[in-house]
Amino acid sequence: MKQIWLHIIFVVFLCTASAYAQLDSIQHLPEVMLTDSKLVQFSKGFKLEKLGDSLIKKNATSLTETLRYNTSIYFRENGFGMVSSPSFRGTNAAQTAVVWNGININSVFTGQTDFNTISPLNYSEITIRSGGGGVQYGSGAVGGSIHLNDAYSFQKIDTTQVGLRYGSFSTVGGNASTTQTWGDHYLNVGVDFISSENDYDYVGKNQKNTHGQFVRFKAKVNEARKLKRGVATWNSEYSYNDRNFSGSLNTKGKDAYKDVTTRNLWQLQQKVGVFNTKGSVAHLFERYNYFPDSEKAFNTGGKANTFIGAFQAEIFLQKKLRLNGKVEYTYVDAEGDNVGENSRKTLAAVVLMNHRLSEKFNYGINLRQEFLNDFDNPFLFSADAKYSVSKNYALRLNGSKNYRVPTFNDLYWYAGGNMDLQPETSYQMELGQEFSVGKLKADVAAYYISSEDLIKWVPGNGGLWQPINISKTRNYGIEAVLGYYLKFSKRHSLDFNANYSYTKAEDLEKEKQLIYVPFHKAAGTMEYSFNYFSVYVQGLFNGEAYTTTDNSESVDRYTVFNIGAQYTLPFNPNITFGGRLKNVFNVYYENVAYRPMPSRNLQIFLNFNI
Template identity: 50%
Template sequence: MNRQYCLISLFLLCCGFFGNAQTDTIQRLDTVVLNDSKLVHFSEGFKLQTLSDSILDNHTSLTDVLRFSTPIYFKENGYGMVSSPSFRGTNASQTAVIWNGIPINSALNGQTDFNTIAPQASDAITVRSGGGSVPYGSGAIGGSIHLNNEMVFKEFSETDLKLLYGSFGTVEGNFKTKMASKTMFADVHVNFISSENDYEYLETDQKNENGEFNRFNAGTDIGFKRKNHLFTWNTNYFLGKRNFSNTITAISRSRYEDVTTRNLFSWKVFGKKYESTLKVAHLYEQYWYFANRETNNYDGGRAHTLLSDYAFDYKLQKDIKLSFNANYTRIEGKGTNIGTNTRNTLTFFLMLHHQVTDAFSYGASVRQSFLNDFDNPFLFSADASYKVADWYTVKANGSKNYRVPTFNDLYWNAGGNDALQPESSLQGELSNVFHFGKLQLEATAYYIHSNELIQWRPNASGVWMPENVSEVENYGGEFSATYKTSFQKHDFEIQANYAYTKAFNVEKQKQQLYVPFHKATGLFTYTYNRFQFEYQSYYNGKAFTTTDNKGSVKAHSVSNIRTSYTLGPKTNLIMLGVNANNIFNTYYENVAYRPMPNRNIQTFINIKF
C-alpha cells in the first residue's frame, strides 16, 4: 500500500502542475478566501446556518455555542467533561466535524468531543444539516459542523485580547492577532481555560468533586498569493487535562489527558474556467486514561492520519460547474485495547452544480471509496433550490450516506468485531424559506432511514461487543426565525429555533437514547450606542436514558444574560462585560445522574487594537 500511496501522491502532484501550466487563463483571486469550496459552491439545496462572530466570542466551548443556537442536543457528562452531539436524533459518530474542508473526527472512536474545540479559533462556523457523506465522507449522516478560517488579502492588522474570570475558579484567556497585505496573510490565535469546576449540586448536599479541567489551544493560519497561485498553511494544537467528575451516585477518582495536532497545507491554482486544489494534511491524536488520578497506571491510544486530496473544479459553461475529487487517507492506530492497526482509503467523487436560471439551480454528486477493511457502498446526493418569488424559496435534497466502523468497534480487546459492515442511510429533506422585509423564516421537514446501525450488546458469554443489528428511522421538523430592526441608535435582533425529533428503533418502536422530542432556543440582543444587552435561552424536552424508555432526564430550560459596554476610539476598543449564566438557578441534567452548574457569574474585558 506504500507503493500505492506514492503513485497516488505523484498523480495528485501532476494534476497540480497541469493546473499550473494553464497560465493563459488567469482569474483574479478573491480578497477573502475560504478553504472549503464544497460548502460554498455545492450546498445550495441544503439547510445552512452560519453563526455570527458575537455568538462565537461569548462562549468558552463549541458545546455552549451550538447548544444555545441550534437544534442539536448535547450529552455532556458534567460541565467541561466529554460532550457528544445528537444531530436530528443520530448518534455522536454520525455527526462529522470539518476543519477547513477536511474531516477531523477521532480515528479511534469516530467522534469529536465538542468541549475540546475552542470556538474563538475559527473565523466562521457553519452548521450543515442533513447527509454529507459524498463530499465529507464517513459519519456525515445527521449533519456536519464546519470550522473555517478566513484569509483576507488586503492591507490591515488587528489584535484581540480577552480575559475572563468567573465562578468556580474559572479563568480564561483568548488572544488573536492578524496581519495582511495584498499578497500575504498571517494570524496567530491562543486560547486557555482553567476551572476548579466545583459547583454545588442543587437539591442535594453534594458538589461537583474531581471536576477540575484545563484546556490549551493554539494555532496559526498563513497564506501567500502570487499571480494565480495561492499557498496556505493551517495548524492547530490542543492539550487537555481534566479529571472525570463524580455522579450523584458514584465517586470518581479518574483523570484524562489528551493531545491533538492538525496541519494542513493547500496549493490552489486559479484559471479563467478552473480551480485546481491540492491538499496534504497530517492529524495526530493521543490520550491517556488514569482510573486512579494518583497513580501512573493508564490505558491509552494514539492515531496518525495522513491525507492527500486533489480537487479540480471546472466551469463547463457559465452556469455549469463540475468538481472532480480524489482522496487518499492512511490511518495508523495503536492502543492498549486495540493493538496496532492501519486503514487505507482511496476515494473518488464527482459533483455537479447547474444554475439553470437566476431562480432555479440543482446539484448532483456521486462517490465511491475503497478500503482494505471491507466494501464501501456507492453513495449519491442530489439537491435543488427554486426561488418561487422574491419572498419565497424552496430547497430540497436527498442522499445516501454511510459510517464505517471505528478502530474501537473493530479491534477492542475482548469485544471488538472485525466482521462489522458500514452503516448506511437514505434520507430526504424539504425546506421552505420566507423573507418578509426584516423577518426571515425557515421551515424544514426531513426523513432518515438507517440500516446496519452498530450497537454494543452482550453476547452469549456476557461480553459486550458491537453488532450490525438495528434499523432506525428518524424524522422531524425544524423551524427558525430571525428578525432585525433598528431606529436612531437602537438596534434589535431576535433569533428563535424549534425542532421536533422522532428517532426510533424499528424493531422495538422505542425512542433512541438521549433524543428529546422537543428542543427550542432563543436569542434577544439590544444595542444602544456602545451598550449591549443579550438574553439567550434554550429548552430541552424529556430525553430517555434507557432502551425501554422508562428512565429519563427531565425537561428543562436554561437562560443566560450578558451585558457589555465599549470604551475608547474605534482603533483601540475596550469592552467591559458581565455574563450571568443559569439565571433562574435551574437544576438540570443532560446525562443521567450528572448535574450541570447552578447560577454563576463571569466578568470579562476585551481589548481590540
C-alpha cells in the same frame, strides 16, 4: 494539570507581544476566502447556518455551549466540561461529522468528536450543514456536519485582539489573536486557554461537583501566499486537554483523561487553462491517555497518525455549470493498549456538480465511491435543488445516501472487537422553505432519515460485549429558525434569533424513542443595543429525554435563562467589557442521568483591540 502554568505563560506572552501592534481603528477581514470553498458552492439545496461572531462570543466557553444555545442540536454532556456528544436530528455522535477546513476530524478510535475540547473562538467561521454530507465529507456525516473554517484575505489588515475572562468556580480564560497582511502574504496566529476548578453546587442537593477540574489550550497558525496564478495556504492547529472526570449523584469521580491533537493542512490552488486545480496534503495526529485513578501514574492510551493526499480540478462553464472532480487517498496508522497496532487505507473518487439552470432554479448531483477498505464500500450519492419562487420565498429539496465506517474500537477492541462489521448506511430526504418579510427571516425544514446495519454493542457469551450490525432506525422531524433585526434609529436596535425542533427517532426493533433524543428543543436570544451599551436575554428549553432503551426512565425537561451585558468605552471603542449571569433562576437540570449541570454562575470579560 502539570502543564497549566506553561500554557498560562504562553497566553500571557502572546498577549504582551501583541500589545505593541499598531491599529488605527477596528477592522474586519474584507472579502475573505474560505479554505473549504465546496461548502457553499455545492450545498445550494442544503440548510446552512452560519453563526455570527456576536452569538459565538455570548457562549464562548466551548463549542458545546455555542451550539446548544444557537442550534437545534442536543448535547449529551456528562457534567459541565466533561465528555460531550451531539445528537443531530436524532442521530448519534458518530453520525455527526466535524469538518476542519474540509477535512473530517472525527477520532479514528471512537468515530466522534468531544465538543468540550473545541474552542469556538479559534476559527474564522462556524457553519452547520444539516442533512447528509457523506459524498463530500465521508464517514459520519449522516444527521449533519459542523464546519470549522479558517479564512484568508490579501487586502490590508493589521489587527490584534485580546480577551480575558474570569468566572465562578475559579474559571480563568484568555484568548489572543493577531492578523497581518503585507504584500502577497497573509498571517493569522492565535491562542485560547481556559482552566476551571469546576466545583459547582448541585442545586437543592447539598452536594458539590468534585474532581471535575479541567484545562484546555489551543494554538493556531493560518498562513496564505498569493502566487502568480493561484494561492498557497497552510493551516495548523494544536490542542491540549487535561480533565479530571467528575462523578455523579451516587458516585465519586477519580479517573482522568488527557489528550493531544495536532492538525496540519497544506494546499496549493492553481489556475491551469480553464481549470481551477487544488493539491492538498494533510497530517492529523491524536493521542490520549486514560487514568483509572488520577492520583496514580498507571494509564492506558493510544495514538494515531492520519495522512491525506488529494487532488481536485474544477471547471465553471458559461457561469452556469460547475463541475468538480476529486481523488483522495487516506492512510491511518494507529496503535493502542486496547486495540493493538492497525492501519487503514482508503482511496476515494468524488464527483460534484452544480447547475444554475436559471436565475431562480439550480440543482446539484454528487457521487462518491471508496476503495481499499477491508469491508464493502457503499456507493454514495446526493442530489439537491433550490427554487426561488420570489425574492421573499424559496424552496429547497435534497436527498442522499450516507454511511459510517466501523471505528478502530469497533473492529479491534481487545475484549470484543468484531472484524466482520459492515458500514452503517442511511438514506435521508429534506424539504425546506425559506421566508423573508422585511427584516424578518425564517427557515422551516422537514426531514426523514432511514438507517440500517447500525453498529451496536451487545452482550455475548460469558457477558462479553461485542459490536454487531443489527439496529434499524427511523428519524423524522421539523426544524424552524427565526431571525429578526429592527433598527429604531441610529442609536437603538433589537436583534432576535430563535430555533425550535421536533425530533422523532425510533429504534424499529424495539419501537421506542432512542435514548438522549428529546422530542422538543427550543432556544433563543434577544439583544437590545443603545449606543455603546447592549444587553441580552437567552433562553433554552430541552424536553424530556429517555435514558433507557425501553423508555422507562428519563431526564426531566428543563428551561434555563442567561442574561448578559457589555459596554464599549465611547472615548476608546477598542475596549469592551461586560458580564454574563448563567442559569439566572438557579434551576436544577441534567443532560445525562444523575449528572447535574452548574448552578447559577457569573462570568466577566474584557476584550480589546490593539
